[in-house]
Amino acid sequence: MERLQSIPKAWIYVILLVVLAGPLLKPIGIPIQISDEVRTSFNAIDSLAPGSIVVFGFDYAPGSAAEMEPQALAILEHLAEKQVKVIGISFQAQGPQMAEKAFANTAWAEKEYGVDYINLGYRAGGQAAVAAFASDIPGTFSTDYSGKPSTSFPIMQGIKTAADIDMIITIAPGQPGPEDYVRQVYGTYRTRIIAGVPAVAITQVAPYVQAGQIEGILGGLPGAAEYELLVEKPGTAVAAMDAQSLAHLLIIILIILRNIPNFFGAKQAHAQSVSNSTQKGRGGRS
């Protein structure tokens, strides 16, 4: 037992790598259940009529792409099937490059730029920029990613404020994030919002979901995997789920190993105090 509690750091790292790489090389195939929150998001997007205008916030950077990109790709595939129009925006400096990559690697590559979809690029300013966007979209994004005037594209005709948008889908790990869209857009325009968030942010956006300010969320890589299954295009997220499951089991086992002394220590302390009080009762020493 003592040896189990003094495993060297190097061995822990090796075990972690084996636990993660093993299922990627030889999948186990643990079934993936679809959660209510992802199904709600799917149904919300599925309710969009052809020709609806969707603003897609590519608010993630390469640092979080492992979790966020699969979400973006799965949702974009769904939007392509629904034949909606997608306006890509970013409030994160590395977002436009993520948008270009996402459009190129999905069914949007076959659609017409400027008519079916557009990449409006990045605007600095964080929450203030989101507020500016909500009240004046062509003024805030006066050009597209390549520098051409945004109003010259057919997809932008008639788009003035967030009131002219049917849904905002934001894939955002940090600031600005879904909370900023809620504060600056939903408060005034009641625009429907779907948010793809990293696992660390699930607990933070839960109050907004319960309040109805965010209609649905995808949480982390499992959320992406479930959405991939719903759109019937399993990808990297589904492939990663066995590794994700085993990683969680590993952490739980390590936490149990760490807490065994506490548990047995508590039992021993309790047994000792019972023994002491029994001896006192017999007039023995305490």
Place this chain on the structure above:
Amino acid sequence: MKTTLPVAIMTVIALIIILDFFVADAPSVQWIKQSGLVLRSWGIVISAFAMGLGAVNLLRRHVVTISRRESGAFYSVLLVGSMLIMIVVGIGAGQDSPVYDFLFSNILSPASATMYASIAFYIVTAAYRSFSAKSLESWVLLLTAVVVMLGKAPIGAAISGFFPVAADWIQNIPNTAGMRAIMMGAALGVVSNAVKMFLGLDRTYLGLRD
């Protein structure tokens, strides 16, 4: 003047933007709405200039290291060189250029992704060495974490249908309650901090100590 005027400017601008949200669409107050629109778009331009401050700070520090040939000068050359290449190519040839795309996709992207990914190693060693429960509350925290970890991954449903249901309930009820309390407290904090700034009691944003 050097401190009072900036505080006054900040206060007036903030109040215009706050009022813009609450005033109706009446002609007499259209100037507030128009001013709010203009100010928010100005904020984008000024924020963009502010983004350059980071690059200037880096240049100042690393150019000194290079000119004095201090330890680490080689790395500073790499940093300054790669920064200047990105700026010249990005502004000159555009972000679509092969060089820019290569540096972004094959150095920046994997480096950024790996930096964040390496935290997983520290979490694992922390779980093994530090996540120790010694009180009732810490046991509650750890047990909740275990249930959520099992419930949010496919393994939980494979072990028992209890875990996904429990994880969802934890997320939607007690977690929402706790986070909502924190959020509401933070919202009150934002408002009270703003009032302090309007009254000139907090001027740290100007680089001044109160």
Place this chain on the structure above:
Amino acid sequence: MSLDMGIWVAGLVTLAILSHVWKENPFYRIAEHLYVGISAGHAVVMAWGNIRDTAVKPLAEEGQLVWIIPIVLGVLLYARYFKGVAWIARFPVAVMVGIGTGVAVRGAIHGDFVQQISATIRVGSVNDILLLVFVAASLSYFFFSRTIKGPVAAIPQLGRVVLMVAFGAAFGTTVMGRMALLIGRIQFVLGDWLGVMK
């Protein structure tokens, strides 16, 4: 195994950054400094794009002279680097902080306070009642101005337990997220680079 030079560079950068977990070394420092330099350069390029498209184009091509004001304010930010005139940088900072504060206050009042309260006081099911009780208990925990004694003290204690559950959930999802990021890198190394993953 990939023969693409870009993938090889990305793979080597990945290993160089990961090597830091074991020990600080020159390969890590090279990758780190390249990353910082390229990130900073990219930020400058994106910033220039914003300034050009939002202010310079309307000013130069459409004669909208009002854009001179934010451009001048932005340039004045750099006065901080010159002794004697560094105080001038307070003006653009004041404008930015004013805009940010205004936007934050209006968003906080409506989105984080009013709508959260109205979402809490709906009572339609047992879970709704539990949510109301838990929110009230958690809020009561943050009343530090007076020591609460007697039977009423059970309420902030309940709030403390609720907050522990929230933090436990946050911890569980944090672990989930960090593992996902590492899985992503391993997928790249085994799949895109070495080609051993199906």
